[in-house]
Amino acid sequence: MSEEIEFDTAGITKKFMYVNRKAPYGTIYALEVLEAVLISAAFEQHAAIVFIDDGVYQIKKGQDTAAINMKNFSKTYGIIEMEKEDADEDEDMDMVWRIIVEKESMEARGLSADDFVVDVEVLPSAELAKVMAEQDVVISG
Amino acid sequence: MIHTINKSPFERNSLDSCLRLSEKGSPILLLEDGVYAATKGTSVSGTVGTATGEHPMFVMGPDLQARGIAEDQVMDGITVVDYGGFVDLVVEHGTVQSWL
Amino acid sequence: MKFGILVNEGPFTHQASDSAYQFVKAAIEKGHQVMRVFFYYDGVNNANKLSAPQSDDRNLVKMWGDLAKEHNLDLVVCIAAALRRGIVEDNLAEGFRISGLGQLTEVGIAADRLVVFGD
Incomplete structure (x- = not known):
């Protein structure tokens, strides 16, 4: 076993964005991005979880994977929503979490904000472009 | 912010999405x-x-x-760079958004 | 400048790991520091020492390991992604180590730039 290396990150808060552009189940990307988002909560970083293009299908209501025998991970988004609520309520913690859907991607797929398993901010592309440009780290999968 | 696109525009929508969601003036690397x-x-x-x-x-x-x-098949207004140039672009323009 | 690198794909289906390798090499040549290369998703396959590419093909597993040795690079394989794909200490290539996903967030915080290579 190699020696563990750790960097000193105390007191640094950055803006992380997680970009989801792929549909669930056809590929595994969505599931593993979720794992990355959840880990980052422990570091008390700002996080914007963004759904663009086919990524919006990840949070569509009514997913039932029983017949394809795969793990239904849409429920995990509920945990992200809870983390977000914790961050919003805790005034001592400097951590802002946002869950954002791009309006154009949503509408192109015949969906509306009511179709999602979590509460989302729906932003038009021009506004989302501004939010994206403000980030320190963008992780896409 | 600098955007990178690693997908053919004939197969995926990465180019369109990047153009829709990037601010004017931010560089794009293909x-x-x-x-x-x-x-x-x-x-x-x-x-x-x-x-x-x-x-x-x-x-x-x-x-x-x-x-x-060949480089003469590249459209006007697009600059050809090598890996060192890629590194320089990232140093100069900050956060990288990879349109995977 | 301090770089962090994320590699999301393995060495044989996508170009991502090749591009990342070339980027890291160029960054080091320019005098920058690469703090950590984190391997996630199928990227963990870059650390499989049992992979045996044909002799006329490049061997990225070895190339990453050699680069790490030469420049004291920290090559980290995500434990959750690795276990799924059967990458364990027994078949872990030289120069790599297995650790948690927190190491990705950590390098994102500590580095000046995080560059993602994937599909």
């Missing part, structure tokens, strides 16, 4: 299969031509070469 977007006379040349007016655009030379695309 690499891997993304370099096909830089070639002259394609069905996306109009889109890419407009983009060169709004974004500094770059393309990876080693990826062009590997795919048999």
Whole structure:
């Protein structure tokens, strides 16, 4: 076993964005991005979880994977929503979490904000472009 | 912020999504299969031509070469760079958004 | 400048790991520091020492390991992604180590730039 290396990150808060552009189940990307988002909560970083293009299908209501025998991970988004609520309520913690859907991607797929398993901010592309440009780290999968 | 695109515009929508969600003036680097977007006379040349007016655009030379695309087949307004140039762009322009 | 690198794909289906390798090499040549290369998703396959590419093909597993040795690079394989794909200490290539996903967030915080290579 190699020696563990750790960097000193105390007191640094950055803006992380997680970009989801792929549909669930056809590929595994969505599931593993979720794992990355959840880990980052422990570091008390700002996080914007963004759904663009086919990524919006990840949070569509009514997913039932029983017949394809795969793990239904849409429920995990509920945990992200809870983390977000914790961050919003805790005034001592400097951590802002946002869950954002791009309006154009949503509408192109015949969906509306009511179709999602979590509460989302729906932003038009021009506004989302501004939010994206403000980030320190963008992780896409 | 600098945007990178590694997908052919004939197969995926990465180029369109990048253009929709990038601010004017932010540079775009085409690499891997993304370099096909830089070639002259394609069905996306109009889109890419407009983009060169709004974004500094770059393309990876080693990826062009590997795919048999000569530099004179690259559209005007797109600068050819190597890996060192890629590093310099990231140093200069900050956060990287990879349109995977 | 301090770089962090994320590699999301393995060495045989996508160009991502090759591009990342070339980027890291160029960054080091320019005098920058690469703090950590984190391997996630199928990227963990870059650390499989049992992979045996044909002799006329490049061997990225070895190339990453050699680069790490030469420049004291920290090559980290995500444990959750690795276990799924059967990458364990027994078949872990030289120069790599297995650790948690927190190491990705950590390098994102500590580095000046995080560059993602994937599909």
